[in-house]
Amino acid sequence: MCGAPEQTAELPPGTDLSKESVLVGKVTDGSSPVGGAYVRLLDSTGEFTAEVVSSASGDYRFFARPGTWTVRALSRSGNGQAEVTVGGPGLFTTEVEVA
Known part of the structure; x- marks a missing residue:
């Protein structure tokens, strides 16, 4: 069982993208x-x-x-992966397609 917090599109309150790197x-x-994907x-x-487990809308x-x-x-729909490079603080977005 995964104990991660619920995933949403919104960042948690207090997240400072000038200091934190978020994928x-x-x-x-x-x-x-x-x-429900792991x-x-x-x-x-x-x-x-x-x-983490993706939200009903696929967010992680x-x-x-x-x-x-x-x-x-x-996931039950298949597996997939993507690479992402984090260069410093900020928001880094990537979609993972499963097949």
Whole structure:
């Protein structure tokens, strides 16, 4: 069971994008959002770092340090992944398509 907070499109109150790096996005099957997917954050060496469950609208969110990350989604609709590079504080958006 994943104990992560509920995922929403809105950032939590008090999030300061001038100081924090936030990875956000959606899990889709190419045309529709995929809710209930296990979304994993892997570091540049492929090591597991964190996991959340996508919301009913496919949203996920991670707070991460600068670097290259892999976002991997595992769902009943299939699996998929995307790479994202975090260069510093700010909002970084990537969609993960599962098939």
